[in-house]
Amino acid sequence: MKQFEYFKRFSVIIITGGSSGIGCSIIKAIQNIVPDAHLCNLSRSNPDISLGENGQHYPVDLSDAQALAEVSEALKARIESAPEGEVLLVNNSGFGDYGRLPDLEIRKQLTMIDLNVRAVVDLSSRLLPTILPRGGTIVTIASTAAFQPTPYLATYGATKAFVRNWSLALNEDLRGTKVRTLTVCPGPTRSNFFKAAGFDTPPMDGGANKGLDMTSDEVAAYTLRAIAKERSLIVTGWKNRLITFFGSQLPLVAVTRVGASILRKMRLEQHKSAK
Numbered sequence: 001m002k003q004f005e006y007f008k009r010f011s012v013i014i015i016t017g018g019s020s021g022i023g024c025s026i027i028k029a030i031q032n033i034v035p036d037a038h039l040c041n042l043s044r045s046n047p048d049i050s051l052g053e054n055g056q057h058y059p060v061d062l063s064d065a066q067a068l069a070e071v072s073e074a075l076k077a078r079i080e081s082a083p084e085g086e087v088l089l090v091n092n093s094g095f096g097d098y099g100r101l102p103d104l105e106i107r108k109q110l111t112m113i114d115l116n117v118r119a120v121v122d123l124s125s126r127l128l129p130t131i132l133p134r135g136g137t138i139v140t141i142a143s144t145a146a147f148q149p150t151p152y153l154a155t156y157g158a159t160k161a162f163v164r165n166w167s168l169a170l171n172e173d174l175r176g177t178k179v180r181t182l183t184v185c186p187g188p189t190r191s192n193f194f195k196a197a198g199f200d201t202p203p204m205d206g207g208a209n210k211g212l213d214m215t216s217d218e219v220a221a222y223t224l225r226a227i228a229k230e231r232s233l234i235v236t237g238w239k240n241r242l243i244t245f246f247g248s249q250l251p252l253v254a255v256t257r258v259g260a261s262i263l264r265k266m267r268l269e270q271h272k273s274a275k
């Protein structure tokens with residue numbers, strides 16, 4: 001009931017990457033509490049679920065700067081024509097790429113930086129002047145990978161460290177305005193993420209990360225609760241919070257070595273399963 005009251009304040013809800021995984025679960029969770037929400041989804045493919053009578057899918061590749069600029073103009077017009085109310089923007093689109101340089105495809109690494117980093121800064125910055133007079137919340141989906149270097153997912157972890165720090169700093173920059181930010185750091189989550197990152201099977205099925213994984217619906221529930229509680233940073237689940245806390249107490253070099261051995265194990269398991 002409380003969540004329903006809170007989410008009624010948003011006259012426009014914009015989410016990137018709602019076509020699958022965590023983004024799709026966030027859309028479903030919002031629709032459960034506000035069935036007639038004005039949802040705008042930005043992704044390359046159509047979401048499997050209906051966005052409702054007030055919803056709209058904007059097909060866009062957010063790693064393309066020109067396409068992002070064009071869709072931003074459409075979204076600004078959409079916000080300006082909406083009835084009074086706040087705006088919720090969820091920066092969720094992202095992907096990883098598992099492996100080591102020089103084996104990895106450089107182009108894919110750079111596209112990852114464009115999507116996971118540049119698109120988050122670009123879209124938020126373009127929409128912010130339109131959101132500011134109305135007020136609202138800018139959510140960014142980072143990761144527990146943001147808390148330490150992540151060998152074998154080196155570029156991915158670094159993109160998440162960037163957006164975690166950027167989103168937290170933006171929250172302070174916006175203090176005194178009607179806009180706040182929330183940084184969400186999920187741990188391993190069942191979605192298309194691992195397939196897109198080059199895993200044959202999700203690492204939690206192979207042993208590594210076993211018992212740590214969550215469903216995308218669980219991550220969405222944590223996210224919605226945190227929005228309604230006006231939190232600025234969450235790590236989803238006590239196990240992930242424990243790991244990030246103890247990790248932060250160790251020297252960075254040592255944490256990187258431990259991370260490398262865990263992620264190397266995943267690589268071996270991936271190769272084993274490929275045979």
Ligand SMILES: NC(=O)c1ccc[n+]([C@@H]2O[C@H](COP(=O)([O-])OP(=O)(O)OC[C@H]3O[C@@H](n4cnc5c(N)ncnc54)[C@H](OP(=O)(O)O)[C@@H]3O)[C@@H](O)[C@H]2O)c1
Binds near residue numbers: 042044095115143
């Ligand atoms: N799964 C995990 O273990 C985990 C853990 C921590 C954080 N995260 C983060 O959670 C977010 C969502 O990931 P997920 O786990 O839900 O994975 P997912 O199921 O693969 O979803 C990724 C979403 O990003 C969209 N996307 C990918 N490339 C895009 C592009 N060029 N332009 C626009 N949208 C694009 C995809 O839509 P289209 O393909 O239709 O474009 C899809 O909707 C990501 O930022 C990820 O880094 C995931």
